[in-house]
Amino acid sequence: MKQDHKKTSISGLVTAVFARRFVVEDKDGKHLADLGSQPSLVDLREGDKVTLQGRRKHAEIKVSAITKKGGEMILIARKGGHGHDKTVVSHDPSLAIAAVKLEGYRVLGAPLGTPDHFEILGRSAKGKLVEFHVELDGAIDSKKPADMQAPKWASAIADL
Incomplete structure (x- = not known):
């Protein structure tokens, strides 16, 4: 089992998308990733090549940055305590x-x-x-x- 809260970065192919979560497959296997409460910040589709950064928590990666092939990096900041996930895009007005x-x-x-x-x-x-x-x-x-x-x-x- 992978260590919880460990920073991670992976690049791979999106193989499934459902609401705020999606699956990325790389050379090490399949990884469940979570965009938080604002999945509309990133337009993901099966077949997209992505690079993502985040923290591994339990069985998923809490995404803090994602880049689609040929696109710009989208930063996602997570804040809030006591189990509340408030996902926001970095200060772009x-x-x-x-x-x-x-x-x-x-x-x-x-x-x-x-x-x-x-x-x-x-x-x-x-x-x-x-x-x-x-x-x-x-x-x-x-x-x-x-x-x-x-x-x-x-x-x-x-x-x-």
Whole structure:
């Protein structure tokens, strides 16, 4: 049996995909891998050649980075304690920006990154200014009227 929590890296062929888990076969055999609670971060199909990094936990690899052949590496950070898996993509604001735009708002200024979310100032078609808190995976956690006196929005509102 392979040691638990040991860092590992494998390259192989995806032979099965089911929800957040998939099987990768390499020269040593088949390995069950887990993408966590956000499997949509990676579009995997049977036959894809991948390289993944992560930690072996029990009978599976908890993926922290995956690269499809010819593609760029997708980083997946896991955090949360007490058995809770909160999987997020590394600080790429594009998902957060897209979520705000889908709500019908124009993004003003650059998103402000925190360790676990982005803060984005949005403006509706009617001119309403709203502060969005968006998780790193693109899920909107909250929105509230923007405090225009807050120093964090000074550069975003300077051009209004």
